[in-house]
Amino acid sequence: MxxxxxxxxxxxxxxxxxxxxxxxxxxxxxxxxxxxIEINEQGQLVDKAIDEPICKISKILPEPSNLGKNIKLDLQNCSCEDESNQELNTLARCSSSDQNHQSGTENEETVEGPSKCEKEKADILGSLLDEETNELLNQFACKIKEKWNSENELIKSSSPEFSLGKILEKNQRAVLHSAVRQKFPFLITVGRNSEIVIKPNLEYKELCHLVSEEEACDFFKYLDAKKENSKFTFKPDMNKDHRKAVHHFVNKRFGNLVETKSFSELNYNADNSNVVITVRFREKVHRQRKRSLLECEERKVTYTAFTLQKENLEMYEAVEFLAIKLGVIPSDFSYAGLKDKKAITYQTMVVRKVTPERLKNIGKEVKKRRMNVFNIRPVDDSLRLGQLKGxxxxxxxxxxxxxxxxxxxxxxxxxxxxxxxxxxxxxxYYGPQRFGKGRKIHTDQIGLALLKSEMMRAVKLFLTPEDLDDPVNRAKKYFLQTEDAKVTLSMMPEFKAREKALLESLHRFGMTEEGCVQAWFSFPHSMRIFYVHAYSSKIWNEAVSYRLSTYGSRVVEGDLVCLDEDINDEHFSNSKIHLVTEEEESANTYAIHQVVLPVLGYNIQYPKNKVGQWYHEILKRDGLQTCRFKVPTLKLNVPGCYRQILKxxxxxxxxxxxxxxxxxxxxxxxxxxxxxxxxxxxxxxxxxxxxxxxxxxxxxx
Structure with missing residues (x-):
C-alpha cells in the first residue's frame, strides 16, 4: 500500500x-x-501500586524548566541517615530564609558580615566534603573572583573547572548542587556521570556589567531557590535604555523560567527615578492564570483518579466511551501520556466531576469494551502530560x-x-505511532498546514480517506467530492467522534477558511497542538539522523549539550544548554549522550555547525523560514524544547x-x-x- x-x-x-x-x-x-505499564513519579508500576494522591505530587513537583533541583522536593523524598537528614533540614531552613529575604527587599547583609544562613551553608559543605576538597573549592572560588576583579572579561576558551569528584547518592548530589550555588552564586554546577563539576557562571559576569555585583548575587540566589509566587526586584533605575538591556538579558537567558515587568514605585515627585524591574517565576503551564469566583468554586469539584487498562483501543476512543457513560465531556479526563493502540496498556487517569462510586458503577459496561478501571480513589487535582517517570x-x-x-x-x-x-x-527517535503508521495522510502533514495557517487544507487532509471501502472512508470520500458537511455527517458512523465534531462545526460555519478555524476549535487544545508537535517531531527525527551521519558519535564544535545529568524529559531551559567550543571538542569534554537537538519552536537555539544550517534549509523548504511557531487563530504557541539524541x-x-x-x-x-x-x-x-x-x-x- x-x-x-x-x-x-x-x-x-x-x-x-x-x-x-x-x-x-x-x-x-x-x-x-x-x-x-506506566511508571508513576514514585517509580511504581500503576497496574499494582496504589498511587500517592495526585494533589501532593503536583504541588511539590518542580517545573521542567527550572534551573536546578528544589531542595524541598528532595527533602520529602530523601531516605538518608539521621545525620544527613539534619544537614538537609538545615539547608532547607537556609534556603527558605534566602527566599524570604529576596522577596522584593534589598539585601542588607555586608560582605564582611556573612549571615547565619551562609554559615550554615558553609557548615553543610564542610560536612559533605572532606576538608581538603572544601578548602580547594574555596580557593577555586576566590581565584575566579580575583580574576574577574582584575580583568574585564573571563576568557571563555580557558574554561577553568573544579571537580568535587563522583558522588553516587542522588540526594546528596542535589544538596551539593544547591549549597554550592547558594554560597557562590558566581559559580555553576554541572553533573557528569555522578560527578559534580564547578565552573564560572558567565551569565553572572554578564549581568554584573548591567547591575551591581550585590544585585547579581541576590538575583542568582533567587533563581536557584525557586520559591513559587516569590519575586525579585532590582534597584530603581531612571535610565529607560538601561532597563531595556536588563529586561533583554533576563528574558533571553531565563525567559522559560521567569518574566519581567517595569513598575513605578509610589512617590510624590512623579519622575522616573523610582521605576524598578520586578522578576517573577512564570505560572505553571497546567494552571490557569486567573480564575473568576465561579471558576474558583469549580476547583472544589470532585476529582477521581483510577488506573485504566485498555486493549487494542486508541486513547481517544476509550475516553469518548467513558465520557458518555459518566455524563461528562472528554476534556474532563486528564492523563500523563498517550499509550499504544495495538497493545494492552495500563495508565493512571483522573476525571473531574465524577465520584469514585459513580466510576465503580460502570465497571461491568467498561469491561465489555476491552477496558477495565481499578485502583479508584479520590484526589485533589488533575494530571498533566509528562507527569510520570516512564x-x-x-x-x-x-x-x-x-x-x-x-x-x-x-x-x-x-x-x-x-x-x-x-x-x-x-x-x-519519535516512534511511528506519533505520525499515524499505516495511514495515507500523516499527522505531521496536518501540523505543517496548521503552522502555515492553511486551515482549509488541514481540514481536507484530516478527512482524506484511506484506500478502504467501509462506511468511514466512504463518508470521507463523499465530503472531498462535495464539501457537503450535512450529508457527510449523516453518513459518518457514531463511533467516529472527532470526525463528527469537525463535520458538525463545518455544517454550522461553512467550508471557508474562517469556518475551518472554528471547526478546529471543536477539538481540545491538546489535540490541536498534537498535530503541530508531530511536524516538529518529524523534523527532529531527520535532524538527528543527519547529525549522526555527518559527525558520528563524536561531540564536535557547535553541538548543543545539556549540562544537567538528571534530566528525564524534554522540557529544560536554555540556561541548561551549552554550545561546545573548539577547545572542548579537542579535549573530549563531553560525551555523545549529552548532546541534544532542538525540537522546533520560538524559544530554542540551533547548533552552530552543519546541523544548524540543515535546520534552516529544511524550514525554507517547507515554507516556514519566517514562521514564529505561533498560530494565534487557533491559540497555539509552540516554544520548542530540547531532546537528547541518545537514550x-x-x-x-x-x-x-x-x-x-x-x-x-x-x-x-x-x-x-x-x-x-x-x-x-x-x-x-x-x-x-x-x-x-x-x-x-x-x-x-
Missing amino acids: EEDADYRSRFSSLCYINDHVGFCGTIKGSPSDFVV NHFDIVIRNLKKQINDSANLKERISEAIQNVKDKGFVN YPHNLSYQLMEEHDIDVEMEGSHINEALSLLISFDLDTSCYATVCLREIMKHDV
Missing part, C-alpha cells in the same frame, strides 16, 4: 548508533504481545530470523544486539522461547520449531519502545 511504502521510506532512511547486524521478527502480532514494557517478538545473507548463529546475534543497545543506547533502556532482561507450530500439508503434518523473544525493559518518558526495538533488531518494526 502507498502509506506503508511511505512509512518504510521515512524510517528506513534514519541511521543507527550501533554497528551490530541485528535480526528480523514480528512484534504486535496480538495486543497481548505488547504490554505497556513506562515498563513486556514485549514478545515472534518468528525470529536472521538478516538476509547472515550465516551467524541466530541466538548469538540476538544476545549481541541486546547487549550493544544496553551498553551504548539507541537513537531517541538507554533500564532494567533490561530477555528470554528466548521455542514454540512449536503444526504445519499441515497434503501428505500429513509436521512440527516447525519457531524461536520467540520475550524482552522487558523500562524507558524514560517520551521514549518509544518500537524505536528501541528497531535499534536492537536493525529492522523497521
Whole structure:
C-alpha cells in the first residue's frame, strides 16, 4: 500500500548508533504481545501500586524548566541517615530564609558580615566534603573572583573547572548542587556521570556589567531557590535604555523560567527615578492564570483518579466511551501520556466531576469494551502530560530470523544486539505511532498546514480517506467530492467522534477558511497542538539522523549539550544548554549522550555547525523560514524544547522461547520449531519502545 511504502521510506532512511547486524521478527502480532505499564513519579508500576494522591505530587513537583533541583522536593523524598537528614533540614531552613529575604527587599547583609544562613551553608559543605576538597573549592572560588576583579572579561576558551569528584547518592548530589550555588552564586554546577563539576557562571559576569555585583548575587540566589509566587526586584533605575538591556538579558537567558515587568514605585515627585524591574517565576503551564469566583468554586469539584487498562483501543476512543457513560465531556479526563493502540496498556487517569462510586458503577459496561478501571480513589487535582517517570514494557517478538545473507548463529546475534543497545543506547527517535503508521495522510502533514495557517487544507487532509471501502472512508470520500458537511455527517458512523465534531462545526460555519478555524476549535487544545508537535517531531527525527551521519558519535564544535545529568524529559531551559567550543571538542569534554537537538519552536537555539544550517534549509523548504511557531487563530504557541539524541533502556532482561507450530500439508503434518523473544525493559518518558526495538533488531518494526 502507498502509506506503508511511505512509512518504510521515512524510517528506513534514519541511521543507527550501533554497528551490530541485528535480526528480523514480528512484534504486535496480538495486543497481548505488547504490554505497556506506566511508571508513576514514585517509580511504581500503576497496574499494582496504589498511587500517592495526585494533589501532593503536583504541588511539590518542580517545573521542567527550572534551573536546578528544589531542595524541598528532595527533602520529602530523601531516605538518608539521621545525620544527613539534619544537614538537609538545615539547608532547607537556609534556603527558605534566602527566599524570604529576596522577596522584593534589598539585601542588607555586608560582605564582611556573612549571615547565619551562609554559615550554615558553609557548615553543610564542610560536612559533605572532606576538608581538603572544601578548602580547594574555596580557593577555586576566590581565584575566579580575583580574576574577574582584575580583568574585564573571563576568557571563555580557558574554561577553568573544579571537580568535587563522583558522588553516587542522588540526594546528596542535589544538596551539593544547591549549597554550592547558594554560597557562590558566581559559580555553576554541572553533573557528569555522578560527578559534580564547578565552573564560572558567565551569565553572572554578564549581568554584573548591567547591575551591581550585590544585585547579581541576590538575583542568582533567587533563581536557584525557586520559591513559587516569590519575586525579585532590582534597584530603581531612571535610565529607560538601561532597563531595556536588563529586561533583554533576563528574558533571553531565563525567559522559560521567569518574566519581567517595569513598575513605578509610589512617590510624590512623579519622575522616573523610582521605576524598578520586578522578576517573577512564570505560572505553571497546567494552571490557569486567573480564575473568576465561579471558576474558583469549580476547583472544589470532585476529582477521581483510577488506573485504566485498555486493549487494542486508541486513547481517544476509550475516553469518548467513558465520557458518555459518566455524563461528562472528554476534556474532563486528564492523563500523563498517550499509550499504544495495538497493545494492552495500563495508565493512571483522573476525571473531574465524577465520584469514585459513580466510576465503580460502570465497571461491568467498561469491561465489555476491552477496558477495565481499578485502583479508584479520590484526589485533589488533575494530571498533566509528562507527569510520570516512564513506562515498563513486556514485549514478545515472534518468528525470529536472521538478516538476509547472515550465516551467524541466530541466538548469538540476538544476545549481541541486546547487549550493544544496553551498553551504548539507541537513537531517541519519535516512534511511528506519533505520525499515524499505516495511514495515507500523516499527522505531521496536518501540523505543517496548521503552522502555515492553511486551515482549509488541514481540514481536507484530516478527512482524506484511506484506500478502504467501509462506511468511514466512504463518508470521507463523499465530503472531498462535495464539501457537503450535512450529508457527510449523516453518513459518518457514531463511533467516529472527532470526525463528527469537525463535520458538525463545518455544517454550522461553512467550508471557508474562517469556518475551518472554528471547526478546529471543536477539538481540545491538546489535540490541536498534537498535530503541530508531530511536524516538529518529524523534523527532529531527520535532524538527528543527519547529525549522526555527518559527525558520528563524536561531540564536535557547535553541538548543543545539556549540562544537567538528571534530566528525564524534554522540557529544560536554555540556561541548561551549552554550545561546545573548539577547545572542548579537542579535549573530549563531553560525551555523545549529552548532546541534544532542538525540537522546533520560538524559544530554542540551533547548533552552530552543519546541523544548524540543515535546520534552516529544511524550514525554507517547507515554507516556514519566517514562521514564529505561533498560530494565534487557533491559540497555539509552540516554544520548542530540547531532546537528547541518545537514550538507554533500564532494567533490561530477555528470554528466548521455542514454540512449536503444526504445519499441515497434503501428505500429513509436521512440527516447525519457531524461536520467540520475550524482552522487558523500562524507558524514560517520551521514549518509544518500537524505536528501541528497531535499534536492537536493525529492522523497521
